[in-house]
Amino acid sequence: MTELTGLDFRPDDAAWYLGDAHAAYRRLRREAPVYWYEPERFWFLSRHADVFAVSKDPEAFCSGKGFRIHDDLRTGGPAGIEGIPPSILGMDPPDHTRYRGLVSRYFTPRAMHRLEERMREITRESLDHVETGKVVDFVELVAVPLPVLVIAELLGVPLEDQRQFKSWSDDLIAANEGDLEAMGRVGELFVYMIGQALDRRSAPRDDLLTVVALGEPNGRLLTDPELGIFAVALLGAGNETTRNAISGGAIALMEHVDQREALTADPSLIPQAVEEIVRWVSPIKSFARTATRDTEIRGQRIAAGDFVVLSYPSANRDEEVYGPTAEQFDVRRSGATPHLGFGVGQHFCLGAHLARLELKVLFEELLARLPRFELAGEIERVRSTLINGVERLPVVFSA
């Protein structure tokens, strides 16, 4: 087992992530790609090929015993209590396959296309609120509204309740880091979602909550807790991730003005740029698996029961697959090696088409209308082991 000296690496410590983690990832990839982190007893995988292989092998590496660094199943938090059903992210085949089948037809590129006009409307409305020439918070004004309103629309949450979603979604992230008050408020969100789903049983509609409420993935209707978990997982997975891809994308475009100008001059590059943004930002820092049997990764023995953390930001800058330009932000990068920002395998992001379309619409509208913006203060990041989050992004837009 490789010992690394002089490496300040604490992947279980949210504060650690606030610095430049990429310097540490670079060293890990080179010197200890399969790294045992003793304080929390998990393996940390930093290479693209290893993250890929483990994600593609749910038989040897399952999701059902925890899929986050601070997973309740490891820490004894509320979702680890017996009787609380797992979310789709924490399921394995064959249960996982049935659950996923229930909602996957809702997430096809064609189905998502129907939302495009609504996405433009929401984005234009956000941009209407931007004042040029003064410091504004990009996160609040531009990044927050689109993902939360789109997922609320998809689920079928009434308009008057949609604003509440932002704070509930923030609570979900804070609860993941152990914030007890936030956990309490997440309870309200569960109750609310269950109520909404039960309404659909008596009055079905053309929305995702109806599909979940009427579906029978186990040969019976879902129980109330199962309904709540399913709906909350969709909200949690779809909201913060896309929001932070938008904010992270804006940071990348401020740091690489030539790239932003290329996109403004030729908006047909935007879909390609969206892939580069997800690769570059890697909105999810890590998910995890548990080894179901003794096995090996890169010649390193992994014992049955070992927890294995998958680092998407590191995998996405792996020089082994992206070559010498791995650490450059390049909106013209060829998509020859897909990034792992949306994961891969059984749990490949269900909302990838949705997120791609949201990001495309947002950057098209933004660059067409307000193509010049600059950083105007300190970026506040979210303390999380799960997401690469931006809390506040002060910018000034030019007229």
Ligand code: HEM
């Ligand atoms: C840029 C935005 C997004 C990123 C970076 C992202 C990232 C990911 C990743 C890495 C996974 C894999 C989990 C694993 O392997 O354990 C995943 C799964 C998932 N994502 Fe996304 N996601 C994004 C947007 C969305 C959106 C908009 C939705 C909409 C609801 C969504 C819903 C889901 C769901 C339900 C899963 C679990 C799928 C399963 O377990 O089968 N995501 N996402």
